[in-house]
Amino acid sequence: MINEFCQGIDQFNQEDFYGCHDTLEALWMEAMEPQKRFYQGILQIAVGCYHLGNLNCRGAAILLGEGIRQIKDYQPVYESIDVSGLITQSLNLLKMVQQLESEKITDFVQVLKTAPIDYMNETCNEKIGRFPKIMRVDAGC
Secondary structure, three states: OHHHHHHHHHHHHOOOHHHHHHHHHHHHHHOOOOHHHHHHHHHHHHHHHHHHHOOOHHHHHHHHHHHHHHHHHHOOEEOOEEHHHHHHHHHHHHHHHHHOOHHHHHHHHHHHHHOOOOEEEOOOOEEEOOOOOOOEOOOOO
């Protein structure tokens, strides 16, 4: 189970959000609480990022919000994951998605995929980085 979880985290960090979804969904379906809700939250954030990559802002906003809600009680660290950092990054992305004008979606997503960290985005007039990353706090994976 640990290997699959680490694989899902690697897929997330490589922005293979569809693959991450498949990997973590298999874990989520078999897991018991408290891991079940944790896996579901990360899975939902991944699917939110996947939706955004496909220019579906509404789906992205819904799933980012649900994923954040699912993992908020696991802060600051759970299963060697910096949950607080993931929430911060995901909330920042969610806020920008919610403010995004529909005609600027394509440009915004391109910036997320290619810009260096702390790129000043004219679309939202805020600093953004790339898609969220899941940081490990020890060698758990």
